[in-house]
Amino acid sequence: MKIAILGAGALGCAIGATLTEGGHETWLLDRFEAHVDAMRRDGLRVDDASGSRRVKVRATTRGAEVGVADLVIVLVKSFHTDSAMRGAMELVGPDTLVLSLQNGLGHEDILADIVGRERVLAGKTYVGGVLRGPGHIESGVIGKATHIGELDGRLTSRVNAIADAFNTAGLTTKVSDNIMGTMWDKLLVNVATGAITGITGLTYGQLYEESVLKATSLAAVAEAMAAAQAAGVRLSMTDPEQAWVLAAEGLPAAFKTSMLQSLEKGSVTEIDFINGSVVRWGQRHGVPTPVNTTLVACIKGVERAMADRQQRQGAVS
Known part of the structure; x- marks a missing residue:
């Protein structure tokens, strides 16, 4: 699956590193140039319960470099949701799905106004992360669940396919009929x-x-x-x-x-x-x-x- 993470801060990088190691073409998009440059040059340093390692990730500041993705995971700060999504429409093709894993409520409505409600999924994650410096995070993925679902509560093949892809990569994910x-x-x-x-x-x-x-x-x-x-x-x-x-x-x-x-x-x-x-x-x-x-x-x-x-x-x- 080709996945673009819009907002590669600590949480975006923790999820992105896991999906990358799970074999998905995962792109980390962020406007913090020093952070992106460090990841492109040295890989992403990930510190977690198993130690420290470097993950070779795809990182960029430009959506045009990524192109159309199968899935866009939105993890920018809430107040940047509108501008970030409008500035990354190169990621969105006819079959692209957009999943918000942001804190709080209301992002799904903002995204629906931009890309259409029919392609928006919502979710919550208990994965944790701390940005230690450019290209360096402390990650808390193990034992932390992510929940995703359709806005209307339907159990669809597309949301099940995303959950399967996440679980296979090591990101524990459950589908909710009450998102x-x-x-x-x-x-x-x-x-x-x-x-x-x-x-x-x-x-x-x-x-x-x-x-x-x-x-x-x-x-x-x-x-x-x-x-x-x-x-x-x-x-x-x-x-x-x-x-x-x-x-x-x-x-x-x-x-x-x-x-x-x-x-x-x-x-x-x-x-x-x-x-x-x-x-x-x-x-x-x-x-x-x-x-x-x-x-x-x-x-x-x-x-x-x-x-x-x-x-x-x-x-x-």
Whole structure:
């Protein structure tokens, strides 16, 4: 299968390396030129539970170099979804499928507006990754499941074929007949820890030592569950504690959420697609979401302070 990964950050590279080693023609597309140059020159260095190795990957900054793919996996930051997909239409042919594995909710609608809803698939992955430097990642694929499905819940041959290809390559993948429920399940995990660690700067080990922060997390997750249930979404979780436990499962104490990693790098976050999604769905279905509203406001404040610092530093230099 010819696969293009749109957004070859830590997660994209972790998945891309696995699919490459599994025998698929896998292309890693990213706008970070130093990262792409390092992978083209030296291969991708992958550190994981089995040690460290270099994987010879195909990497580029240009969709035109790739051409039409069988499958485009979208893993750019949420706020870049529209521009990234519109800028990579060379990847899309008559039979190309587009699969979002991004955090949060709403990407499938953005992609459908660009390429047509009939070719969009959705999914969630619990694979982890950290970008250690250009061409170098820490990967967490083993034991981490990926869930994919049709937007309408049908069990089709095309989604089963993708799952088979992923599983054969070593990327544990399950087909869901309730992909919206699956996406909400992952959203609950992100809601449990992302914004709180972004505001406090805490690693997982530090976060899970603070009972007052756990109480805030459970309250935020409870609001999200109420919003989902009001919308008729079928969740696999029945208690906010399940999301709190699942969020840290198999991760080291030093692990940092993607939201915290973004802020530490000076980048804006995906808060609008995570806790912000809970607020929007709550407004739509009459469910109060004061905790998530507060967390969104706090992250927006952190982003504003960060932008002001960057502006001052730019003026000085």
